[in-house]
Amino acid sequence: MPREAPYLEVANVLRARILAGEWAAGERLPSRAQLADEYGVGRNVTQRAVDRLIIEGLLEGRAGSGTYVRKPRPRLRMVRSRHREQRGGSPFRADMKEQGKNGTWEAHSAARTPAPERIAERLAIEPGDLCVVTRYEFLGDGQPVQLSESWEPMAITDGTPVVLPEMGPLAGMGVVERMRSIGVVIDTAVEIPRPGRATQEQANLLGISLGDLLLTIERTYYDTDGRPVETADIVVPDVRWEVAYEFGVDRP
Structure with missing residues (x-):
């Protein structure tokens, strides 16, 4: 079986860490550059991984501020x-x-x-x-x-x-x-x-x-x-x- 694309592997790890509560709702994640260094990948890989989790609704980007764990909103x-x-x-x-x-x-x-x-x-x-x-x-x-x-x-x-x-x-x-x-x-x-x-x-x-x-x-x-x-x-x-x-x- 071929391996998943690198950005999907990073997204999977980040998702697991978020769901485990490593970062609380509303807490800011490390920068993409910091995540890239931590996982030994290029910044474009962490960018795509973060974008994937934004699409899934786990994260949200705030212009000029960074990326945050999304707070649950009442439905x-x-x-x-x-x-x-x-x-x-x-x-x-x-x-x-x-x-x-x-x-x-x-x-x-x-x-x-x-x-x-x-x-x-x-x-x-x-x-x-x-x-x-x-x-x-x-x-x-x-x-x-x-x-x-x-x-x-x-x-x-x-x-x-x-x-x-x-x-x-x-x-x-x-x-x-x-x-x-x-x-x-x-x-x-x-x-x-x-x-x-x-x-x-x-x-x-x-x-x-x-x-x-x-x-x-x-x-x-x-x-x-x-x-x-x-x-x-x-x-x-x-x-x-x-x-x-x-x-x-x-x-x-």
Whole structure:
């Protein structure tokens, strides 16, 4: 059997030392140069080993300060259920209220955006058909909670007061309420959760580390005719939130 790459061997040793409590949570590790001397390897090897443990969530880098053992952070539960779509108004704001937090968000919409192939497939339209795309940063008590990128076909909303989700008379009221106001009744939501790792941009927006675990939820709303009317990618940082799905059970 071939040996592991040197940086993986160093990462394994460092991981074992961290889990054994040699460095306490919040304690600074020796510099990469010191670790390189200790293990008899090049600094690039210790750099890659430390980067690997940052991705795993055991360490965190602080600009200009060094590398530290990451402190455990409390995880809250985010419940996704049919109930969240029946409360009226913004489901996110209602979710945060149940957590005792004030839910707010920042959003930027771009109209007349051609749908890329992956979005067109989800919306049952042709690639290049015009949509409104809205990118959200959701906050709870001013702290990042989740990101979302939402797409709506302009064939449905163009010329109506709700063409831009965060402008007009129903700004911020959520997709279900906005669509209902123009006669489009949503009765089904399909969600596909997928695990992933944070890109640098996602990490910066969510206040987490590069490579942290994420849950990306691909959500699509359908009207009573089975037509997809909106699709979104919702990104939740796993280090801070666990997502639970609640299902009603029909009684016999």
